[in-house]
Amino acid sequence: MPNRVFIIGSVFLLVWRRRGAYLTARHFPRGALMIRWSQQLIPTLREAPAEAEIPSHQLMLRAGLIRKLAGGLYTFLPLGHRALRKVEQIVREEMDRAGALEVLMPAMHPQELWEQTGRFGVLKEVMFKIKDRQERNLVLGPTHEEVVTDLVAHEVQSYRQLPINLYQIQTKFRDEIRPRFGLMRAKEFIMKDAYSFDMNLEGVERSYRAMYTAYERIFKRAGLRTKAVEADTGAMGGSASHEFMVLADAGEDGVIECDACAYAANLERAEGVGRGEKVFADADKTPAVVATPNRKTITGVATFFQTTPARLIKTLIYLADEKPVAVLVPGDREVNEIKLKRALKCAALALADDVMISKVTGAPVGFAGPVGLTIPVIADEKLQGYRGAITGANQADAHLVNVDLARDAQVGTWGDLSNANAGDGCPRCGQGQLVAKRGIEVGHVFKLGTKYSEALGAGYLDPDGQRKIAIMGCYGIGVTRTLQSVIEQSHDANGIVWPISIAPYQVEVLPINVAHGPTMEAALKIAAELEAAGFDVLFDDRDERPGVKFKDADLLGLPIRVNVGEKGLAKGVLEIKLRHTGEMRTAAPEQAFAAVQAAAAELRQAVTPA
């Protein structure tokens, strides 16, 4: 090795010129993976394009990882592609480790298959629909329950073939209502989806646990801090499910967690125990109308009465399957439409428009109340026992005080209809307080049951020769979203801070002045040594000012940087700079390789599962 490096350095020096200096392939080890910046496509941007709002999206564009083709459609440039491949590889290794089998299913499906499970009707809005030349209806798969279940229905006959878990890493297509935040919500994205088939509930539990554990390992290895939360099952159907959330301000989901116990849930399903008072002043008096000109909002009314929003009863008119219903929640809470939909057992749910509201309440928007309504009334259970409350009076510019909900209104149904609030009591331990955060959903595990296996005939013969239906689970990871989440969670003012496990390159070698022979000789030597030891090395051979190269290095965020410059060489050292701490270490050229190895070992510790 040292000989080869010497030869490389010598050849290099021979051809070196003071001006217009260049390196060609023959100056680098044959078959080397070491990449010269000048030969790569790394279009860094000094400023963030206006289209990008959140840090990870801006940085992916600025660091030259991705470029947009159209809304929700992105090209992965070489650097982004390398990182993506590394994430995929981690996913693959952990799925294999958990015993899942990799397959690759078509992205294009016959529409008929979706009609068999009844999901064409449910998902047709999000599916891209195409026709072939025979006018056959095809869809681009937004997910693959139908296809995998069809496969298993054909290929699995016996209990001896079960359990089985099939997975793929593949592109999904969803006609998103609103693509946003770069790869976070795209029309086309890469997903790892796995589907387990079991014979009984114990088997399902085992499969579910195996995936849950695999997910913890995957995200740890990818350098992500995630939180598993209880989740709503949504359009998938099924019983239990957990989402793996990356806590981040840019997250699209609300996450509620307890500060005392392990309880954590998606806001969509989180329960909160109200701790506020329910009996207010003048609780025993009869309702009275008070003029409240132009006080249409909760805060406006609360200010008018010099009281807290919690004393108000918020009354919203919804149309549930086209029929009006009044929904009551405490004034300091939001209606949770997912919970409401479940409580009403309806398919379509929407807020009523102004016309409908005045027709139903006899008052303009902002003055609705439960007293005297003739439409069905459903109330949040946190309103149980509300007395001395304030509501709209169902007439313009007026509210009703001293309302005793049980005495004065006809509540048809009670249920959990509102969002948990920060500060609520924990429904599990009863001790802690709930805290509200934002999260990005990067993974989701479901127990599906037999919805698909039954519809598509995925069954087997048990040892007694009885025909049984397989019980399914499904497990998704948004691979492209995971990649961007890492950046969202790991960056600073200067750029990306890659975990070593998924960094496009592990080491950047940065010769400060490429026109200085000894600098280049030393830089090539350490780069070649690292390369030979299996490191992915990016060699910044650009004839740029040091400041430019340093700024770009920080922006790219490769975990270990080796600076080679005249000042260091004069002191007999190379500099090894760690991106995540900013720590600068120095080592003599012959010790530099060992120093990088040591740094890499430290960085790998941080992404090694327990």
Added chain:
RNA sequence: CGGGGCGUAGCUCAGCCUGGUAGAGCACUGGUUUUGGGAGCCAGUUGUCGUAGGUUCAAAUCCUAUCGCCCCGACCA
């Protein structure tokens, strides 16, 4: 789909209100000085002003339509 905003150079944006024939910074090319945190000077390149139509002697600017993009809501990995 509802609400809001924006389309002018590769990027960030000014010009539009009050019409007169397109600009700045960065980037890019060449030269030169410089060389440890986005350099200085000199010279230069870059535009169907998103598209189509209309008003006008004259349209980036006014009007209409259309396409695209971004943000807020319902959907989800």
